[in-house]
Structure formats: C-alpha cells, structure tokens
Amino acid sequence: MSLVHLADVHKEYRLGATSVHAVRGVSLEIREGELVSIVGPSGCGKTTILNMIGCIDRPTRGTVRFDGQDVGHLSDSQAAQMRLRSIGFVFQSFNLVPVLSVRENIALPMVLAGASKRERRETTDHLMDAVGLTEFAAHKPGELSGGQRQRVAIARALVNSPRLVIADEPTANLDSETGGDVLDVMRRLNRDEGVTFIFSTHDEKILRYAGRIVKLRDGVVEGVDGEQPECT
Ligand SMILES: Nc1ncnc2c1ncn2[C@@H]1O[C@H](COP(=O)(O)OP(=O)(O)O)[C@@H](O)[C@H]1O
Ligand SMILES: [Mg+2]
Numbered sequence: 748m749s750l751v752h753l754a755d756v757h758k759e760y761r762l763g764a765t766s767v768h769a770v771r772g773v774s775l776e777i778r779e780g781e782l783v784s785i786v787g788p789s790g791c792g793k794t795t796i797l798n799m800i801g802c803i804d805r806p807t808r809g810t811v812r813f814d815g816q817d818v819g820h821l822s823d824s825q826a827a828q829m830r831l832r833s834i835g836f837v838f839q840s841f842n843l844v845p846v847l848s849v850r851e852n853i854a855l856p857m858v859l860a861g862a863s864k865r866e867r868r869e870t871t872d873h874l875m876d877a878v879g880l881t882e883f884a885a886h887k888p889g890e891l892s893g894g895q896r897q898r899v900a901i902a903r904a905l906v907n908s909p910r911l912v913i914a915d916e917p918t919a920n921l922d923s924e925t926g927g928d929v930l931d932v933m934r935r936l937n938r939d940e941g942v943t944f945i946f947s948t949h950d951e952k953i954l955r956y957a958g959r960i961v962k963l964r965d966g967v968v969e970g971v972d973g974e975q976p977e978c979t
Contacts, residue, residue: 749776749777749778749812750777750778750779750781750813750814750910750911750943751775751776751777751800751811751812751813751911751945752775752776752777752810752811752812753773753774753775753776753796753799753800753809753810753811753812754774754809754810754812755772755773755774755808755809755810756770756772756773756774756796756799756806756808756809756810756811757770757771757772757773757806757807757808757809758770758792758795758796758799758804758806758807758966759807768966769792769795769966770792770795770796770799770806770966771965771966771967772809772967773792773796773809773963773966773967773968774968775796775961775968776975777911777943777945778943778975778976779910779941779943780937780941780943780976781943781944781945781958781959781975781976782933782934782937782943782944782946782956782957782958782959783944783945783946783957783958783959783960783961784945784946784947784948784953784956784957784959784960784961785797785945785946785947785948785961785963786947786948786949786951786960786961786962786963787949787962787963787964787969788949788964789949791963791964791965791966792963792965792966793915793916793947793949793963794915794916794947795966796947796963797913797915797945797947799811799819800813800911800913800945801830801834801836801913802818802821802826802829802830802834803826803830805819805820806819813829813833813834813910813911814833814910831856831859831860831907832860832907832909833909833910833911834909834910834911834912834913835856835903835904835905835906835907835909835911835912835913836904836912836913836914836915837897837900837901837904837912837913837914837915837917837946838900838914838915838917839915839916839917839919839920840920841888841893841896841897841899841900841920842900843888843896843899843900843903844888845887845888845889846887847887847888848884848885848886848887849875849880849883849884849885849886849887849888849891849899850871850875850884850885852888852899852903853871853874853875853899853902853903853906854867854870854871854906855903855906856903856906856907857870857871857906857907860907870906871884871902871906874902874905874906875902877902877905877932877935877936877940878898878899878901878902878932878936879898879932880895880898880899880902883895892925893920893921893925894921894925894926894928894929897917897918897921897929898929898932900917901914901917901929901932901933901936905936905942910943911943911944911945912933912942912943912944912945913944913945913946914933914944914945914946914947915946915947916946916947916948916949917929917930917933917946917948918930918948918950918953919948919949919950923950923952923953926950926953927953927956930946930953930956931956933946933956934956937958957973958973958976959971959972959973959974959975960972960973
C-alpha cells in the first residue's frame with residue numbers, strides 16, 4: 748500500500764477578493780521506504796504540497812491520503828496527533844531551540860510524546876551517532892555550523908520513529924557542499940534504517956540524491972524521473 752497518495756489535489760489560497768491557485772490537480776503516490784524529491788522554482792507549490800501531506804494544511808479539492816487515511820478532513824487536534832506521532836519535519840531555517848543542547852533539541856518531540864527518560868537517552872544516543880553528532884551532544888545550536896544544525900533537525904525529526912520525514916528545502920540555507928552532506932545523511936538513513944523521506948528543493952544540482960524526482964511547475968507535475976518501486 749502507498750504511504751502517501753494524492754489524487755487530483757488542488758489548493759487555492761483566498762486573499763480578500765483575489766485567489767491564488769497554488770496547486771492545480773496534482774496526483775502522486777509515495778511508497779514506504781522511498782526517497783522522493785519535489786523539485787521546481789520558487790513559487791511552484793512545493794511547500795503547499797508538503798504542508799498538505801504533513802497535515803499542516805488541507806486541500807481545497809481532491810484527496811490526500813496518509814497511510815490509507817483521508818487526512819484532508821481531520822480535526823485540528825487529530826492533525827496535531829498525526830504530526831506528532833507519524834511525521835517528522837525538517838525546515839529550511841532549522842528551527843532549533845537556542846537554549847537547549849543538541850541532545851535536548853533532538854529529544855524534545857519525545858518529551859511531548861511522553862517518552863521515559865531512559866527511552867529518550869537511548870534514542871538520542873542512537874540518532875546522534877547516526878547523524879555524526881555524538882561529540883556535540885552538550886553543545887547549543889549557536890555553537891554549530893549550518894550543516895551540523897540541519898543534522899540536529901534531521902535527528903529530531905526521527906525521534907518518534909515517524910512513518911515519513913518531510914524536509915522542505917533542507918539545503919536552501921547551506922552551501923552546496925554542506926547541502927550535499929546533509930542529503931547524504933538523509934540518503935544513508937533511508938538506505939540503512941528504511942526511513943521514508945520526501946524533500947523539496949529548487950536546486951537541480953542535488954537531484955542525484957533522490958530515488959525519484961517529481962518536477963513541479965506552476966502547481967502541476969511536469970514530469971517524474973525514476974521508477975516508483977513495486978508494491979511488495
Ligand atoms: N498562505 C498563503 N496565502 C496566499 N498565497 C500563498 C500562501 N502560501 C503560498 N502562496 C502562494 O502559492 C504559490 C505557491 O507557493 P509555495 O507552495 O510556497 O511555493 P514554493 O514552496 O514552491 O516556493 C505562490 O504563488 C505563493 O505566493
Ligand atoms: Mg517553499
């Protein structure tokens with residue numbers, strides 16, 4: 748079964764008398780274990796699509812299914828539970844808490860989910876190792892480079908063992924080499940731990956990191972590169 752399924756999804760933003768038709772009939776399927784990239788220029792609708800998949804926003808028309816469930820009609824609290832339990836987010840601007848250490852930042856969603864102290868320690872140990880930040884456990888975000896901060900954000904996105912990690916332009920604030928390193932971390936976690944990733948970018952140079960590439964332009968899918976894996 749597909750993990751994410753979009754069927755003829757539209758999103759219209761109303762701004763007073765005018766409206767912006769940001770997404771215009773997108774259909775898309777993502778299977779568990781995939782690493783998919785949504786690529787296109789600024790304003791083409793990448794964030795809008797990721798927000799609908801991530802239960803942050805709802806489609807105006809069409810259906811968005813997550814794990815078989817129509818998430819376009821969840822209540823606000825159901826959507827919040829879905830985000831906390833099933834989806835990890837990585838943002839362009841990292842969004843770390845400056846006064847917390849690397850370990851505490853990574854553990855934060857586990858605190859919200861009510862995990863025990865021992866579970867938190869085991870999971871953060873494992874994830875800091877997986878993203879190469881063990882020696883920075885006690886550092887604050889301000890003491891880290893951009894690439895290291897984004898690796899903290901990736902680890903934080905994974906702590907509650909989400910079904911899907913959504914990364915919206917995770918490399919936009921990084922130089923291309925550091926951005927490549929961050930995508931390498933995602934690719935390794937995808938390959939070794941089976942984490943399903945969907946990330947967006949406007950940078951065509953980093954396309955080689957994705958298993959499948961969805962090209963978006965003006966709110967429609969212009970083309971898809973790469974095979975969708977067979978259903979197993
Ligand atoms: N909250 C909003 N209200 C009104 N228009 C919006 C809003 N969010 C995005 N848009 C518009 O929708 C279009 C797609 O935006 P977005 O999904 O952010 O694109 P991208 O992430 O690819 O840069 C753009 O024209 C943008 O201006
Ligand atoms: Mg965007």
